[in-house]
Amino acid sequence: MANFFDNKARAAAAASSSKSKPSELAGPTPALLPWVEKYRPRSLEEVKSQDHAIDILRRMVNASNLPNLLCYGPPGTGKTSTILALCRELFGPELMKHRVLELNASDERGLSVVRERVKQFAGQHLVNPSQQYREKYPCPPFKVVLLDEADQLTSDAQSALRRTMEIHARTTRFALCCNYVSRILDPIASRCSKYRFRALEGGQAAARIEEILTAENVKYQQGVIERALQVSDGDLRKAITILQSAARLVGVGNLESNSRAPKNARSVTEDSDEEMEDHDQTGLSSGSISISDIDELAGTFPPESTDKLLSVLKKGNTSNYNRIAAEITDITASGYAANELLSSLYSKIVFDDLVETKKKYKLTQIFSEFDKRLVDGVDEELVMLDMSCQIAGILAA
Amino acid sequence: MALLVDKLRPRSLDALTYHKDLSDRLASLAASADFPHLLFYGPSGAGKKTRILATLRALYGGGVEKIKIDARIFTTSSNRKLEFNIVSSVYHLEITPSDVGNYDRVVIQELLKEVAQTQQVDLSAKQRFKVVVINEADGLSRDAQAALRRTMEKYSANVRLILVANSTAGIIAPIRSRTLLVRVSAPTQPEICDVLAKAAKKESWKAIPALNERIARESGRNLRKALLMFEAVYAQNPEPSEKTPIPPPDWELLIEQIARDIVRERTPAMILATRAKLYDLLTHCIPATMVLKTLCFKLVALPEIDDSLKPEVVRWASFYEHRIRLGSKVIFHLEAFVAKFMRIFEGYLVGMDF
Ligand SMILES: Nc1ncnc2c1ncn2[C@@H]1O[C@H](COP(=O)(O)OP(=O)(O)OP(=O)(O)O)[C@@H](O)[C@H]1O
Ligand SMILES: [Mg+2]
Numbered sequence: 001m002a003n004f005f006d007n008k009a010r011a012a013a014a015a016s017s018s019k020s021k022p023s024e025l026a027g028p029t030p031a032l033l034p035w036v037e038k039y040r041p042r043s044l045e046e047v048k049s050q051d052h053a054i055d056i057l058r059r060m061v062n063a064s065n066l067p068n069l070l071c072y073g074p075p076g077t078g079k080t081s082t083i084l085a086l087c088r089e090l091f092g093p094e095l096m097k098h099r100v101l102e103l104n105a106s107d108e109r110g111l112s113v114v115r116e117r118v119k120q121f122a123g124q125h126l127v128n129p130s131q132q133y134r135e136k137y138p139c140p141p142f143k144v145v146l147l148d149e150a151d152q153l154t155s156d157a158q159s160a161l162r163r164t165m166e167i168h169a170r171t172t173r174f175a176l177c178c179n180y181v182s183r184i185l186d187p188i189a190s191r192c193s194k195y196r197f198r199a200l201e202g203g204q205a206a207a208r209i210e211e212i213l214t215a216e217n218v219k220y221q222q223g224v225i226e227r228a229l230q231v232s233d234g235d236l237r238k239a240i241t242i243l244q245s246a247a248r249l250v251g252v253g254n255l256e257s258n259s260r261a262p263k264n265a266r267s268v269t270e271d272s273d274e275e276m277e278d279h280d281q282t283g284l285s286s287g288s289i290s291i292s293d294i295d296e297l298a299g300t301f302p303p304e305s306t307d308k309l310l311s312v313l314k315k316g317n318t319s320n321y322n323r324i325a326a327e328i329t330d331i332t333a334s335g336y337a338a339n340e341l342l343s344s345l346y347s348k349i350v351f352d353d354l355v356e357t358k359k360k361y362k363l364t365q366i367f368s369e370f371d372k373r374l375v376d377g378v379d380e381e382l383v384m385l386d387m388s389c390q391i392a393g394i395l396a397a
Numbered sequence: 398m399a400l401l402v403d404k405l406r407p408r409s410l411d412a413l414t415y416h417k418d419l420s421d422r423l424a425s426l427a428a429s430a431d432f433p434h435l436l437f438y439g440p441s442g443a444g445k446k447t448r449i450l451a452t453l454r455a456l457y458g459g460g461v462e463k464i465k466i467d468a469r470i471f472t473t474s475s476n477r478k479l480e481f482n483i484v485s486s487v488y489h490l491e492i493t494p495s496d497v498g499n500y501d502r503v504v505i506q507e508l509l510k511e512v513a514q515t516q517q518v519d520l521s522a523k524q525r526f527k528v529v530v531i532n533e534a535d536g537l538s539r540d541a542q543a544a545l546r547r548t549m550e551k552y553s554a555n556v557r558l559i560l561v562a563n564s565t566a567g568i569i570a571p572i573r574s575r576t577l578l579v580r581v582s583a584p585t586q587p588e589i590c591d592v593l594a595k596a597a598k599k600e601s602w603k604a605i606p607a608l609n610e611r612i613a614r615e616s617g618r619n620l621r622k623a624l625l626m627f628e629a630v631y632a633q634n635p636e637p638s639e640k641t642p643i644p645p646p647d648w649e650l651l652i653e654q655i656a657r658d659i660v661r662e663r664t665p666a667m668i669l670a671t672r673a674k675l676y677d678l679l680t681h682c683i684p685a686t687m688v689l690k691t692l693c694f695k696l697v698a699l700p701e702i703d704d705s706l707k708p709e710v711v712r713w714a715s716f717y718e719h720r721i722r723l724g725s726k727v728i729f730h731l732e733a734f735v736a737k738f739m740r741i742f743e744g745y746l747v748g749m750d751f
Contacts, residue, residue: 032429032430032431032525032554033431033553033554034431034432034433034434034553034557035431036433036550036575037550037553037554038431074570075570075571075573075574075575076571076574076575080547080550102547104546104547105540105543105544105546105547106505106506106509106510106543106544106545106546106547106548107506108474108506110474148546148547149543149546149547149571152539152540152543179570179571235574237574237575238573238574241433241575241576241577242577244431244433245422245426245433245577248425248426248428248429249421249422249425249426251425296418297422297577297578298578299578299579299580317708318704318705318708319704319705320704321697321704321707321708322704325697325707329617332440333440333443333582333583333617333618334580334582334583335438335439335440335443335564335580335581335582335583336580337438337564337565337566338564338566339565339566340565373715373719374566375566376719376722376723377535377566377567377722378715378718378719378722379686379690379715379718380563380564380566381690382689382690382693382711382714382715382718383715383718383719385711385715386708386711386712386714386715386716389707389708389711389712390708390712392708393708
């Protein structure tokens with residue numbers, strides 16, 4: 001009991017034990033995972049660029065206590081990973097199975113289902129770990145219900161949840177993750193301490209990618225990492241997927257990825273001489289990733305095409321219809337999505353000093369209208385044509 | 398006898414004739430076992446499906462072509478029974494959840510979890526994971542898409558998804574974040590001509606480059622359509638020439654007819670006459686959007702319609718197409734477009750503002 005609150009000692013113990021038994025978590029057979037899963041942060045430490053949230057959560061782990069949590073932010077910024085890492089630090093891999101209930105949008109989550117499952121889970125006897133185990137993990141005496149993708153819950157289910165949260169407040173903490181905090185009912189949101197996860201940018205995110213690329217033994221040209229983060233709008237998951245594909249494209253470093261224990265990604269190089277399956281036909285490192293590989297994989301609407309279309313649109317729509325239509329036919333056939341066209345036109349026009357403010361003002365109406373239509377699922381070709389004609393009409397007026 | 402489109406479908410990535418760089422990219426992804434989830438998108442007839450099948454072949458070998466079709470019964474929470482078709486090989490599964498409309502979430506939830514929790518049965522399989530191909534993914538409800546999110550992460554050791562869509566616009570951001578986007582653009586006219594020339598050779602038909610070019614142009618860069626047209630020409634006329642007319646599909650002819658009619662005569666009686674034709678098209682399962690869009694394009698192609706009027710025609714077509722999506726009776730909106738067109742055209746003729 002002496003060092004119960006000594007988290008440093010505990011962390012050290014945890015670290016050393018996981019080193020001695022590397023496949024403890026990996027399950028009996030190593031499967032080859034896409035990099036995003038292979039490099040999912042397993043501790044709070046590894047979650048990058050979300051300092052504010054992580055600092056506070058870290059303090060909560062140290063104090064072995066937790067309020068209800070609500071994490072929100074765009075996709076691929078570490079919300080789910082953070083909560084899972086938090087639970088792992090609190091309970092450790094073994095106890096986590098008994099203490100954490102994950103309910104996400106792939107589960108049946110009607111109002112009665114949530115109520116029943118939480119009730120049953122909260123009612124279960126608290127499994128207590130051995131003394132030895134407690135030395136490694138704080139194991140506070142409560143359970144955690146992780147409601148992932150909580151903005152998908154209907155408002156009925158959310159209202160029911162409010163009661164459920166109250167009833168089980170003594171024994172259970174709720175952790176909610178979502179993309180749109182506005183879709184969470186106020187009474188729920190106000191019961192949670194809220195953490196905003198931002199789109200990732202800058203040094204820490206780049207450093208994380210660099211770590212992964214080094215572990216995978218991938219060479220890359222300068223600027224590649226920054227470009228990957230940029231084209232994926234700060235979605236680290238997307239950036240990682242693009243880089244993985246780029247790595248395969250240039251045929252580099254596949255051997256290491258066949259080594260065991262994804263969780264030990266960092267130590268890959270140490271045990272890479274273990275059993276290597278022969279998946280890689282492309283052979284050894286033959287190239288390095290370039291910025292153009294990234295652009296190609298990201299499939300963003302090329303800026304040159306926007307310029308080209310815009311120059312046509314500036315000529316107006318009265319006698320110019322056929323040229324506009326030809327451009328749109330081309331864009332449609334190339335497979336670019338209308339929403340990409342919309343956003344690239346938007347950013348070009350809004351920042352174009354040559355377009356008078358009065359026109360910009362009118363154009364905002366168009367962008368708003370067409371964004372809505374696209375969400376409603378209208379035919380893309382027709383909508384792009386209509387939008388272009390209308391924009392042309394305003395630009396040339 | 399199988400249609401040309403099926404018979405000549407290339408089966409391996411090497412055999413695909415156009416977008417070589419894309420084929421190479423897919424081959425390099427398939428060569429490694431950490432294959433990511435993919436989202437294929439592009440216009441119809443661009444060859445997305447062919448490319449996916451070839452990718453599966455690269456992943457697993459010829460075994461993926463031994464497919465069977467099962468009908469599965471799912472029960473919804475309100476105890477409704479849904480029948481649902483699944484195409485599968487030992488290595489992969491192909492589903493079209495939008496077939497079951499709003500119940501797609503139930504199917505996705507149950508089926509994917511089931512697949513995800515079972516491992517590959519064939520122990521000698523080249524990959525440890527199974528692939529689930531989801532057609533018309535942009536038609537999936539938001540709930541169904543949300544249901545994929547954690548499943549794609551948690552079970553990625555056992556299952557990888559290939560989503561197929563015409564556009565990424567209907568795919569929610571968290572799903573886009575979880576997939577590698579694969580854009581398949583339509584083949585260019587020369588690329589289509591190339592495929593047609595090869596097809597002629599295989600079938601020992603007389604090659605007529607000028608005819609091929611015409612077909613390529615009229616197909617609107619849709620390879621499937623081009624092959625169907627090509628086959629139709631040779632079926633009607635075993636010895637075609639450069640000038641042999643290309644028969645458009647019946648429904649297109651009918652729409653062209655409507656376009657001519659409403660340009661010629663702008664009266665309530667004509668609206669009535671048009672209604673019958675529109676119903677005819679709908680009962681033959683031509684989607685309302687297709688009808689409206691084709692009608693719009695046929696109208697603006699007519700010499701009577703001045704260039705200055707075209708943006709206006711497009712504008713209303715787009716307006717009513719939006720209504721079709723949101724409303725419940727498609728015929729109302731088709732008719733409204735016809736009436737609107739008559740009005741603006743009439744206004745133009747008498748020189749009034751419309
Ligand atoms: N802040 C981060 N630090 C390190 N890795 C991250 C971070 N954010 C995302 N990742 C990477 O992206 C993957 C997905 O992250 P995570 O599942 O936590 O996203 P999320 O915020 O829950 O997204 P969604 O809203 O789509 O559910 C992780 O497996 C990891 O590889
Ligand atoms: Mg998440």
